[in-house]
Amino acid sequence: LPNPTFLLNRRSQAWWRWIFDPSGEIVNRWNRVFFVTSLIALYVDPLFFYLVGFSSHRNCLEMDYAWTGFLVITRTTCDLFSAFHIAMKFRTAYVAPNSRVFGRGELVTDEKMIAVRYLKGDFAIDLAAALPLPQCVVWGITPFTLSRTSTHVNHTISLLIVLQYIPRLIVIFPLNSRIIKNTGVVAKTAWTGAAYNLILYLLASHVIGAVWHLMAVERIFSCWKQQCRIERGGNFCSLRFLDCSSSGHDHDLWYKSTQVFDMCDGRKGTYDFGLFTDALNNEVASAGFVQKYFYCLWFGLKSLSSYAQNMQASPYVAETMFSIIICLMGLVFFALLIGNVQGYLQSTTARLEEWRVKRRDTEEWMRHRQLPWDLQERVRTYVQQTWLSTRGVRERDILLALPLDIRREIQKHLCLSLVRRVPFFSQMDDQLLEAICERLVSSLNTKGTYVLREGDPVNEMLFIISGQLESSTTDGGRSGFFNSITLKPGDFCGEELLTWALMSGAANLNRPASTRTVRCITQVEAFALVADDVKFFATQFRRLLHSKRMQHVFRYYSHQWRTWGACIVQIAWRRHWRRRVAEEL
Numbered sequence: 001l002p003n004p005t006f007l008l009n010r011r012s013q014a015w016w017r018w019i020f021d022p023s024g025e026i027v028n029r030w031n032r033v034f035f036v037t038s039l040i041a042l043y044v045d046p047l048f049f050y051l052v053g054f055s056s057h058r059n060c061l062e063m064d065y066a067w068t069g070f071l072v073i074t075r076t077t078c079d080l081f082s083a084f085h086i087a088m089k090f091r092t093a094y095v096a097p098n099s100r101v102f103g104r105g106e107l108v109t110d111e112k113m114i115a116v117r118y119l120k121g122d123f124a125i126d127l128a129a130a131l132p133l134p135q136c137v138v139w140g141i142t143p144f145t146l147s148r149t150s151t152h153v154n155h156t157i158s159l160l161i162v163l164q165y166i167p168r169l170i171v172i173f174p175l176n177s178r179i180i181k182n183t184g185v186v187a188k189t190a191w192t193g194a195a196y197n198l199i200l201y202l203l204a205s206h207v208i209g210a211v212w213h214l215m216a217v218e219r220i221f222s223c224w225k226q227q228c229r230i231e232r233g234g235n236f237c238s239l240r241f242l243d244c245s246s247s248g249h250d251h252d253l254w255y256k257s258t259q260v261f262d263m264c265d266g267r268k269g270t271y272d273f274g275l276f277t278d279a280l281n282n283e284v285a286s287a288g289f290v291q292k293y294f295y296c297l298w299f300g301l302k303s304l305s306s307y308a309q310n311m312q313a314s315p316y317v318a319e320t321m322f323s324i325i326i327c328l329m330g331l332v333f334f335a336l337l338i339g340n341v342q343g344y345l346q347s348t349t350a351r352l353e354e355w356r357v358k359r360r361d362t363e364e365w366m367r368h369r370q371l372p373w374d375l376q377e378r379v380r381t382y383v384q385q386t387w388l389s390t391r392g393v394r395e396r397d398i399l400l401a402l403p404l405d406i407r408r409e410i411q412k413h414l415c416l417s418l419v420r421r422v423p424f425f426s427q428m429d430d431q432l433l434e435a436i437c438e439r440l441v442s443s444l445n446t447k448g449t450y451v452l453r454e455g456d457p458v459n460e461m462l463f464i465i466s467g468q469l470e471s472s473t474t475d476g477g478r479s480g481f482f483n484s485i486t487l488k489p490g491d492f493c494g495e496e497l498l499t500w501a502l503m504s505g506a507a508n509l510n511r512p513a514s515t516r517t518v519r520c521i522t523q524v525e526a527f528a529l530v531a532d533d534v535k536f537f538a539t540q541f542r543r544l545l546h547s548k549r550m551q552h553v554f555r556y557y558s559h560q561w562r563t564w565g566a567c568i569v570q571i572a573w574r575r576h577w578r579r580r581v582a583e584e585l
Helices: 025-050 065-090 111-120 123-130 133-144 150-183 190-231 249-257 274-281 289-305 317-369 373-390 395-400 404-420 430-439 496-502 531-540 548-557 559-584
Strands: 052-054 061-063 441-445 450-452 460-466 469-473 483-487 517-520 524-530
Touching: 025 052, 025 065, 025 150, 025 190, 025 289, 052 190, 065 111, 065 123, 065 133, 111 123, 123 150, 133 150, 190 274, 190 289, 190 317, 274 317, 289 317, 317 373, 395 404, 404 430, 430 531, 460 496, 496 531, 524 531
Parallel strands: none
Antiparallel strands: 052 061, 441 524, 450 517, 460 524, 469 483, 469 517
């Protein structure tokens, strides 16, 4: 493809003619943005159920127009994102079904084929989810109708919200699956994933609370209408009197003499409101928007978490069905919440738990083998320091799973600056340093560990990054000789391997014997080059390593060569001193 983000070259096409890669960065980012706005839309829609309530001054049904504007603007903004998402899908390529036999598949970039496929597929659902139906009812239809009572507005908006909520759910769940397919995860961190599942649980509680408030208003209003029909014979009760928009002499006369509200008072026990008794007793329907919202959210969260066990339903069929739905939703959502959150949180502690199991197995093995206490303590220290250094991440496995080019760049980024701190390496050219970085292996040694022992075969060269080591030798050309130095960051040991590798026919020789004993004084972090890698460099860069300059650098920084040089100087000085004494005699 000419561009990783667009299938067509944007320089040769106008922006409205661009065709997007379905797995490209632009589409993935937009899917995440639209996913968030879809969640906001699912959260906003049930808020329309709170617009209709009872007046706090007198018993009548009214519309809360103070919050209507805010909800309409928010809902319209979400609908604009939905409209843009539809436009994006008209410009997003798709994988031809018959090309998925091998690999990623062939992308179809023809505009007409994309449009036809989308129109035959998800277009109807996306369009139904994006239509601004509640806004049209509130601001477009209601002001011009003859019957503008809160009851009609409430019924119309509620019906539209319920009908449109289904396609909105149908849109968001495939979008969630598409994000996981393209990027692997919805949430990039464990805590974000746990919060995401908790938000979904709160959304379900929010929907239940809003529906409970709507049904409570409808149940109380149904009682008023029932009692109003009974009173029509005497006090001339009219259903329009129950709406706050009603006024006049007839209304005032009826309001002073009616028994409708007393007969529908749940606290007197004259009418069984079942699930909605709390809403009536606590005057939830007549409270402010914020107060009624949080109370209903608490009711939804409590009912969902307790599987509707705290709900006392009346024989009213709608209440019973509502309780059954809450019970089933509670079982499903609570199980999903616990399972998903536990899965996300366990992913953060999986390495730690794996290390604990390994440490327990190590302890049991040491007790079974009856290792001495000091040796057990050294094993514990090594296991602890290894965990603190790597956190259980197997870096080698990660690198080996990557392509060679990426692996080289990572090794260069990690090692090159540290390798240059070693004076011996700082004298080499960049080509050799990059080759060395590819084969360096990180090494961790705890305090008291013997890296090399004098006379043992040398298997690796060690280049110190941090910590200190004691390097000692008894090989000085005479009996009783002992030399000890301290190796610090920038030094190296195991230089016998380089001399061995530069010898002709070294592949047929045994590993060289160490001339020094090297012991860790503190915890040491270093890079290691194994014998085969040293042999590889000696073969590939033989001319460079055989140069006089590199031999001089190697001998200058080699502590063993320094020791031999000092011994030769001492022998020469003693020989000169004996000769001078002999001449004087």
